[in-house]
Amino acid sequence: MNSETLIPHAVVVDEVRADTPDVKTFRILTREGGKPFDHIPGQCAMISVPGVGEGMFSITSSPTDEAYMEFSIKKCGHLTNWLHALEPGMEVTVRGPYGRPFPVEDELRGKDLLFIAGGIGLAPLRSVIRYVRDRRENYGDVQIVYGARSKEDLVDYEEILTEWMSAPGFTVNLTIDRAEEGWDGHVGFVPNYVTELNPDLAKTVLVCGPPIMIKFTVKGLSDLGFKPEQIYTTMELRMKCGVGKCGRCNIGSKYVCKDGPVFRFDELGELPDEY
Amino acid sequence: MLYLKAEKLDAFLARAAETRKLYVPVDSEPGRSSYREWTPGTAVSRGLHTTRSAKDFFFPQTENLAGFRVEDKKIRVIDPRAETEDFAVFGVRACDARSFGILDKVFLADPVDTYYENRRRHGLILSMSCRRPAETCFCKNFGIDAAEPEGDVRFTDDGDGWYLEALTEAGKAFLDPLADLCEDRDPAGAEAAKEKTREIVDRLPLNDLPVGKFGGGKTKELFDRPEWAELSEACIGCGTCTFVCPTCQCYDIRDFDTGREIRRFRCWDSCMYSDFTKMAGGNPRLTQKERFRQRFMHKLVYFPENNGGEFGCVGCGRCLASCPIHMHIVKVMKRLGEDENEQ
Amino acid sequence: MRNKLVERAKELLADGTVTRVIGWKRGEFSYDVTPAVFETAEELEKDFVYDGFCGANVSKYLIRESAKEGKILAFLKPCDAFSFNQLLAEHRIRRENVYAVGIPCEGMADIGKIRSAGIDGVTGIREEGEEFVLSTLYGEERIAKKDALAERCLVCKSKRHPVYDELIGEEGEDLPDDARFEAVDKLEKMTAEERFQFWRGELSRCIRCNACRNVCPACTCENCVFDNPDSGLSQKAAADPFEESMYHIIRAFHVAGRCTDCGECSRVCPENIPLHLLNRKFIKDIDELYGAYRAGENAENKNPLVSFREEDAEPSVVHERGRA
Numbered sequence: 001m002n003s004e005t006l007i008p009h010a011v012v013v014d015e016v017r018a019d020t021p022d023v024k025t026f027r028i029l030t031r032e033g034g035k036p037f038d039h040i041p042g043q044c045a046m047i048s049v050p051g052v053g054e055g056m057f058s059i060t061s062s063p064t065d066e067a068y069m070e071f072s073i074k075k076c077g078h079l080t081n082w083l084h085a086l087e088p089g090m091e092v093t094v095r096g097p098y099g100r101p102f103p104v105e106d107e108l109r110g111k112d113l114l115f116i117a118g119g120i121g122l123a124p125l126r127s128v129i130r131y132v133r134d135r136r137e138n139y140g141d142v143q144i145v146y147g148a149r150s151k152e153d154l155v156d157y158e159e160i161l162t163e164w165m166s167a168p169g170f171t172v173n174l175t176i177d178r179a180e181e182g183w184d185g186h187v188g189f190v191p192n193y194v195t196e197l198n199p200d201l202a203k204t205v206l207v208c209g210p211p212i213m214i215k216f217t218v219k220g221l222s223d224l225g226f227k228p229e230q231i232y233t234t235m236e237l238r239m240k241c242g243v244g245k246c247g248r249c250n251i252g253s254k255y256v257c258k259d260g261p262v263f264r265f266d267e268l269g270e271l272p273d274e275y
Numbered sequence: 276m277l278y279l280k281a282e283k284l285d286a287f288l289a290r291a292a293e294t295r296k297l298y299v300p301v302d303s304e305p306g307r308s309s310y311r312e313w314t315p316g317t318a319v320s321r322g323l324h325t326t327r328s329a330k331d332f333f334f335p336q337t338e339n340l341a342g343f344r345v346e347d348k349k350i351r352v353i354d355p356r357a358e359t360e361d362f363a364v365f366g367v368r369a370c371d372a373r374s375f376g377i378l379d380k381v382f383l384a385d386p387v388d389t390y391y392e393n394r395r396r397h398g399l400i401l402s403m404s405c406r407r408p409a410e411t412c413f414c415k416n417f418g419i420d421a422a423e424p425e426g427d428v429r430f431t432d433d434g435d436g437w438y439l440e441a442l443t444e445a446g447k448a449f450l451d452p453l454a455d456l457c458e459d460r461d462p463a464g465a466e467a468a469k470e471k472t473r474e475i476v477d478r479l480p481l482n483d484l485p486v487g488k489f490g491g492g493k494t495k496e497l498f499d500r501p502e503w504a505e506l507s508e509a510c511i512g513c514g515t516c517t518f519v520c521p522t523c524q525c526y527d528i529r530d531f532d533t534g535r536e537i538r539r540f541r542c543w544d545s546c547m548y549s550d551f552t553k554m555a556g557g558n559p560r561l562t563q564k565e566r567f568r569q570r571f572m573h574k575l576v577y578f579p580e581n582n583g584g585e586f587g588c589v590g591c592g593r594c595l596a597s598c599p600i601h602m603h604i605v606k607v608m609k610r611l612g613e614d615e616n617e618q
Numbered sequence: 619m620r621n622k623l624v625e626r627a628k629e630l631l632a633d634g635t636v637t638r639v640i641g642w643k644r645g646e647f648s649y650d651v652t653p654a655v656f657e658t659a660e661e662l663e664k665d666f667v668y669d670g671f672c673g674a675n676v677s678k679y680l681i682r683e684s685a686k687e688g689k690i691l692a693f694l695k696p697c698d699a700f701s702f703n704q705l706l707a708e709h710r711i712r713r714e715n716v717y718a719v720g721i722p723c724e725g726m727a728d729i730g731k732i733r734s735a736g737i738d739g740v741t742g743i744r745e746e747g748e749e750f751v752l753s754t755l756y757g758e759e760r761i762a763k764k765d766a767l768a769e770r771c772l773v774c775k776s777k778r779h780p781v782y783d784e785l786i787g788e789e790g791e792d793l794p795d796d797a798r799f800e801a802v803d804k805l806e807k808m809t810a811e812e813r814f815q816f817w818r819g820e821l822s823r824c825i826r827c828n829a830c831r832n833v834c835p836a837c838t839c840e841n842c843v844f845d846n847p848d849s850g851l852s853q854k855a856a857a858d859p860f861e862e863s864m865y866h867i868i869r870a871f872h873v874a875g876r877c878t879d880c881g882e883c884s885r886v887c888p889e890n891i892p893l894h895l896l897n898r899k900f901i902k903d904i905d906e907l908y909g910a911y912r913a914g915e916n917a918e919n920k921n922p923l924v925s926f927r928e929e930d931a932e933p934s935v936v937h938e939r940g941r942a
Contacts, residue, residue, distance in 0.1 A: 240528045241528065248544070306730070599886035
């Protein structure tokens with residue numbers, strides 16, 4: 001690996017899965033095989049297509065996925081349009097890992113965990129979920145509340161059905177925004193669904209999704225009696241360097257790329273409302 | 276104490292330039308100077324400030340970070356880093372000399388920015404005391420002494436020449452072989468020159484900024500102050516203040532296709548620009564008010580909060596001189612520092 | 619004059635004609651005024667200034683201000699009035715929300731010129747007849763007003779306001795253009811190589827701060843090509859050595875026919891690049907090829923570059939001249 005944090009290395013796109021109409025999951029390997037570096041769930045990496053640009057993405061595979069690294073990426077701009085055109089065998093560059101991860105080996109150990117995600121917001125949580133599933137003995141019960149606009153917008157739907165629902169101690173609650181044919185599950189927005197499910201106050205919460213979803217979910221949790229210290233989220237702001245120097249991803253005195261992206265809500269409460 | 280007479284300066288610089296590249300301020304037109312490489316015959320500016328600050332030597336406006344070539348579908352990553360040649364910068368004022376310490380706190384913090392570190396390690400700072408500060412100078416507010424700049428070698432100007440002092444090992448190694456061009460003088464002369472500088476500095480009009488109202492931990496008090504709207508109202512959102520500022524160091528990373536390879540370079544960026552924080556999905560700083568606030572909160576609150584109380588401003592006054600609409604950190608500090616009951 | 623303006627503004631605020639006033643706000647040192655919106659008589663009394671240092675053109679702010687509710691009083695110097703009119707022609711300003719008051723201008727001083735005359739440490743300035751008297755950290759200094767005037771004012775195009783609702787002071791007249799185009803003449807007489815070297819020398823100092831673009835009343839695109847990542851031109855600094863030149867050349871072309879020669883680009887340039895000369899060359903060419911035309915003269919005329927007449931110069935004429 002390169003000693004310089006701003007110089008990336010080339011990796012091979014090994015597999016591309018179309019998760020939803022606008023989300024693809026990319027599995028990458030070094031040319032020799034294997035993953036380019038180790039990470040802890042919640043950390044990110046900079047992916048680039050030379051000549052197009054670089055962007056920060058959550059690593060969605062788990063450290064326990066020893067043979068590869070994965071990213072789930074939504075098509076929403078210049079760079080992601082290019083990434084979506086990639087085919088297996090092509091190369092991109094990657095550098096990382098960046099940022100403060102979820103405290104999987106500290107505060108989260110031994111806890112009952114409640115994951116709440118909306119849309120592509122599942123991506124950063126997937127790394128934790130897979131990690132917890134593979135280190136089952138270290139954690140309590142796991143509840144996953146996940147919603148999307150429609151059934152086809154649920155990221156990792158296959159994996160949820162075949163792997164998560166059957167994992168010991170896992171409960172999965174899915175919801176979609178509007179009723180549709182072929183869906184007999186819950187219909188409604190994530191924040192309301194969480195309130196309906198009335199989770200146990202002893203749980204530690206990890207939430208990620210569109211800002212508006214996070215806002216209402218956290219308000220709902222707070223009304224139920226959850227404390228900010230129990231809730232973790234992961235932030236996304238524009239980043240260029242990934243190492244706390246280029247100066248654009250700060251919220252107050254904290255840099256999302258370095259001091260985050262994972263924040264506890266009591267920490268966020270100390271920061272100005274500019275995200 | 277070593278003393279260099281003004282008429283010996285050329286000989287001094289000529290000798291200094293034998294061992295390294297030497298940059299000196301040169302007048303580009305009356306009242307305006309910029310750094311140039313010294314060559315025989317170069318007339319050194321006696322002006323106070325260069326239009327651009329001296330940060331360019333360590334953090335240039337553009338620099339290549341990496342190169343890429345695509346060969347047989349494979350990406351070859353090219354590391355462009357090479358060891359910088361030794362160089363020296365002459366005539367650095369106390370404010371700019373302090374700015375390097377501020378830049379260090381960003382670029383030398385873990386993980387070290389090797390591009391910056393390389394230049395820092397090879398660059399020698401020949402600093403210069405001020406004899407004719409401008410009305411826009413306010414370094415004193417930040418504990419900077421215009422009479423005693425930091426650096427590797429300090430030049431104390433008495434009008435006819437300079438008292439020289441090596442402040443670091445590197446400075447001593449530079450100065451020792453040049454000592455024969457200097458004469459030995461009583462250090463009292465240097466002290467007298469410094470006192471003269473301090474007398475002028477003491478009567479500068481911007482010495483009493485309400486510095487105490489700013490600093491780490493003041494985010495909550497200052498962030499939502501209604502005055503930001505009025506202060507930022509006329510801001511045209513250009514990058515002048517940021518680009519002439521010796522401590523502004525935000526950057527962008529971009530790719531450029533040269534036709535033969537992709538060059539990934541970084542360049543100065545400005546938090547005043549509308550696209551600075553723009554993402555595909557939105558922008559947390561939608562109006563100029565938020566962008567303007569960020570620049571001053573960064574220098575006056577966030578930076579000190581992360582760096583043991585040190586402010587991210589050295590009071591050089593370049594933004595006061597250059598802002599197209601004359602809205603700058605001094606006006607911001609004065610307005611926000613007003614006591615509530617005075618309003 | 620300042621007091622006259624303040625009195626009139628107070629009246630118009632008091633009788634409800636306007637809810638806000640845009641003008642210039644006092645700074646720290648007499649010369650560092652800031653464009654500002656005033657909402658009360660007290661604010662006007664306290665901070666409003668109008669003197670020889672109010673060079674900033676307030677017209678562009680009216681794009682934003684006229685979109686707000688309520689009418690705003692705008693004090694417009696002749697230069698500002700030309701820009702205002704051009705912005706009206708381009709439908710950028712809601713005319714009904716602006717009460718335009720034309721004010722006289724005797725030319726604006728340039729602190730840069732005072733500094734380059736060797737006067738430093740200026741903390742205060744007062745006018746005394748044909749002179750500025752400057753208090754400085756190093757004693758009192760005097761400079762003739764004409765020596766302190768900005769270049770654009772030395773070759774002032776007009777003391778007349780092409781548009782206003784009300785005028786304060788006497789209306790002035792257009793001034794002859796000869797002096798204004800002298801510097802362009804000089805550039806035209808250079809060989810192509812000399813001219814290229816001249817501009818490379820000037821433009822190589824550019825720090826790409828965008829001040830010229832952002833201050834320019836003719837630059838009102840909501841998303842400039844240089845900021846738009848999809849344009850292929852977006853760049854923040856020189857990726858290659860010719861980049862700054864391209865930026866200024868493209869900008870000059872884009873404002874051709876719309877530039878009123880207000881000179882703000884050169885005023886704000888931190889590197890003192892004579893950017894206005896690019897625009898002025900276009901103005902001169904348009905005058906010569908299509909007949910005298912003045913952008914901002916009225917809000918109805920189409921500029922010659924976007925209107926076709928049969929007697930227009932043939933492209934070949936333009937081509938031939940371009941090679942000269």
